[in-house]
Amino acid sequence: MVASPADIERAAQLRRELEGHDHAYYVLDAPTVPDAEYDRLFRELEALERTRPELLSSDSPTQRVGGKAMPGLVPVRHAVPMLSIRTETDTTSGGVAAFDTRVRNALELGPDGAPVEYLGELKFDGLAISLRYENGVLVRAATRGDGETGEDVTHNVRTIRQIPLKLHGKAPPLIEVRGEIYMRRDAFEQLNARQLDAGEKVFVNPRNAAAGAVRQLDPRIAAKRPLSFFAYGFGETAGWDLPATQGEMLDALARFGIPVCEHRVVALGPGALVAFHDRIADMRDSLPYDIDGVVYKVNRFDLQRRLGFVTREPRWAVAHKYPAQEEITQLLDIWISVGRTGALTPIARLKPVFVGGVTVTNATLHNEDEIARKGVLICDQVIVRRAGDVIPEVVGPVVERRTGGERPFVMPGTCPICGSHAQKQSDEAVTRCTGGLFCPAQRKQALLHFAGRRAMDIEGLGDKLVDQLVEGGIVRTPADVYKLGLVKLANLPRMADKSAANLLAAIEKSRHTTLARFIFALGIRNVGEATAKDLARYFGSLDTLMDADVERLQQVPDVGPIVAQSIAGFFAEAHNREVIEQLRAAGVTWEEGAPAVPASGAASGKTFVLTGTLPTLGRDDAKELIESHGGKVSGSVSKKTDYVVAGADAGSKLAKAEALGLAILDEDGLRRVLQNGA
Numbered sequence: 001m002v003a004s005p006a007d008i009e010r011a012a013q014l015r016r017e018l019e020g021h022d023h024a025y026y027v028l029d030a031p032t033v034p035d036a037e038y039d040r041l042f043r044e045l046e047a048l049e050r051t052r053p054e055l056l057s058s059d060s061p062t063q064r065v066g067g068k069a070m071p072g073l074v075p076v077r078h079a080v081p082m083l084s085i086r087t088e089t090d091t092t093s094g095g096v097a098a099f100d101t102r103v104r105n106a107l108e109l110g111p112d113g114a115p116v117e118y119l120g121e122l123k124f125d126g127l128a129i130s131l132r133y134e135n136g137v138l139v140r141a142a143t144r145g146d147g148e149t150g151e152d153v154t155h156n157v158r159t160i161r162q163i164p165l166k167l168h169g170k171a172p173p174l175i176e177v178r179g180e181i182y183m184r185r186d187a188f189e190q191l192n193a194r195q196l197d198a199g200e201k202v203f204v205n206p207r208n209a210a211a212g213a214v215r216q217l218d219p220r221i222a223a224k225r226p227l228s229f230f231a232y233g234f235g236e237t238a239g240w241d242l243p244a245t246q247g248e249m250l251d252a253l254a255r256f257g258i259p260v261c262e263h264r265v266v267a268l269g270p271g272a273l274v275a276f277h278d279r280i281a282d283m284r285d286s287l288p289y290d291i292d293g294v295v296y297k298v299n300r301f302d303l304q305r306r307l308g309f310v311t312r313e314p315r316w317a318v319a320h321k322y323p324a325q326e327e328i329t330q331l332l333d334i335w336i337s338v339g340r341t342g343a344l345t346p347i348a349r350l351k352p353v354f355v356g357g358v359t360v361t362n363a364t365l366h367n368e369d370e371i372a373r374k375g376v377l378i379c380d381q382v383i384v385r386r387a388g389d390v391i392p393e394v395v396g397p398v399v400e401r402r403t404g405g406e407r408p409f410v411m412p413g414t415c416p417i418c419g420s421h422a423q424k425q426s427d428e429a430v431t432r433c434t435g436g437l438f439c440p441a442q443r444k445q446a447l448l449h450f451a452g453r454r455a456m457d458i459e460g461l462g463d464k465l466v467d468q469l470v471e472g473g474i475v476r477t478p479a480d481v482y483k484l485g486l487v488k489l490a491n492l493p494r495m496a497d498k499s500a501a502n503l504l505a506a507i508e509k510s511r512h513t514t515l516a517r518f519i520f521a522l523g524i525r526n527v528g529e530a531t532a533k534d535l536a537r538y539f540g541s542l543d544t545l546m547d548a549d550v551e552r553l554q555q556v557p558d559v560g561p562i563v564a565q566s567i568a569g570f571f572a573e574a575h576n577r578e579v580i581e582q583l584r585a586a587g588v589t590w591e592e593g594a595p596a597v598p599a600s601g602a603a604s605g606k607t608f609v610l611t612g613t614l615p616t617l618g619r620d621d622a623k624e625l626i627e628s629h630g631g632k633v634s635g636s637v638s639k640k641t642d643y644v645v646a647g648a649d650a651g652s653k654l655a656k657a658e659a660l661g662l663a664i665l666d667e668d669g670l671r672r673v674l675q676n677g678a
Helices: 005-027 035-051 094-106 185-197 206-214 219-224 246-255 270-286 301-307 368-374 440-450 463-471 486-490 497-509 515-521 529-539 542-546 561-572 574-585 619-628 652-660 667-676
Strands: 075-077 086-088 117-124 127-134 137-143 149-151 174-182 228-238 265-268 291-298 317-321 326-338 343-355 358-364 381-385 393-397 422-424 431-433 512-514 589-591 607-611 632-634 643-646 663-665
Touching (some): 005 035, 035 326, 094 291, 117 228, 206 219, 246 301, 343 381, 358 393, 512 515, 515 542, 529 542, 663 667
Parallel strands (some): 607 632
Antiparallel strands (some): 117 265, 117 291, 381 393, 422 431
8 A cells, every 4th residue: 555645744744753852862861752652653653664664764763773972972883783672562461472472473382382481670761871891891881872873971980889890700801781870769859959959950850860960071970960770681792601591691790790680580481471560560669760661581592592683673572661650641721729738739630641550630730839940831731740659740841842822820819719818938839828717628727726735725626526527517617616516516426415515615614715825726827836925925915916017026036027927917817807706706715914924034035945754843834934934945955055954754855955064953943043043
């Protein structure tokens, strides 16, 4: 059948796309599409050339491995070509059966013959490399390049400590070791953290970071990146008594001091390969490095030679990939999820795509800064990644596929759940809803905090009961807690009359509290128990505090601009003021007035640390006693600590205080200091 004009144009288009992706992947070290997308384009071109032979040309990407030597690196011609292996398109166990059938047919074994012995290995996601050793000494390292000609990267490879500069034992006169340079996941995360701290670009994946390091002109860059290496084969050799099998060859390389992966298996027949495939799939996400599949090789070298090659691939090996962890799809829109703490998280709504073994329709975008860093626009074609049980994420846009109809994302200024003002503080990347007492998304968190022992101290109002009250629509704000009755509570599942009566008694007791406890119970971001007490002392009344601006708030000891902004933003939200008025109307009261102790108290300006058990004072009692005399209680010992109050079984805090030469008090000493001053 003669190729149609449409076939001719499609083949030309596929060649252009594949050549562009090859250049980005092999030359620029900046891949533009996931492997799965590249494989699809490659298979489509292969199918066209197979059914329309007149479309096949010697320069087609199907006839070679992509890539050219990068300017500045010396070309190296491989005496034994570094060719890629076929990828089995069926990611299920059927892929194993198809490979075994091809091998058996080529060896003329027939369906009833003896099973073929294979070696199962991992398919690493890194940069293929050839290491040339002469008389046991590393003399050259070269990239794969186009399979025939690579690039001399010896200056960089010598910085990889896993790769021996001299082989162990009695080495042959010549051996070329083939393998993969990669980067561990933990090393990749540490590298990106350093890049962020230095204000430099972060890398998309470990493979990109590893390849970019190996193909730099400056070896100091490679030396700073924690690279690793695994061997999986050999090229040109001389004077080496070649082992009989692939497995024995890897064992021999290991004896030379070459790193080889421990996760490999000699498998007799396809069933054993399936078991290997499944076992590695189960442990894939826990491996310290990235793989995208496994590789099956006929184990015996004499059989490999009989099978030979076809075009660009050996007949005796195949790569069997797992479901792709990265795919391309369209980002249809971005919606906002509001968390229990009021955090507004952008979520990408995606055109459904099968990735990582499941169909994905949503993926996290983390925050506004992350969207800007990745350069993602609404309606972009994006790369989506999902590994194991990890929440899917948008890796970045495929810029080449933009049509002009894309638009930027703008973080809303109000909470999409309750309409309260949304605020982003200078020390955070997260935007948050300020309607903490009112927002339905924060309802459970707000109620649990409000009822806490150090807040309103409503004993019995715990997680399970709060879940029932909120999910049943019985309680919407903390003010609704004071409207609960015995009948309504007793009718809840697992709530008996006595339990309901005890809870109502605790609620009634909490109606009268201190101003400091009430301020803390409001759950204002960045306002802890100590800050709530400082605010109560300084302002004396809640109304004065609510009307204070940021400048006035910063006059309170230890209240800086971030805390002041949190407080002002909370009270500026009308919804929060409304709930406070509802609490007042429900009979919740607190003591107001001038500060109980003047700033000139005996312990004013002094910092105390409590450790161990005191004879008569509990930890909370001692803390209240110190604070009532103007002092502050800290949880950790430092040079700024004035006194460490130590009781029985004092631990590391006492030891640190002694090492720093700090003043150490027992309970009697504490009372004397508080009575008489320092």
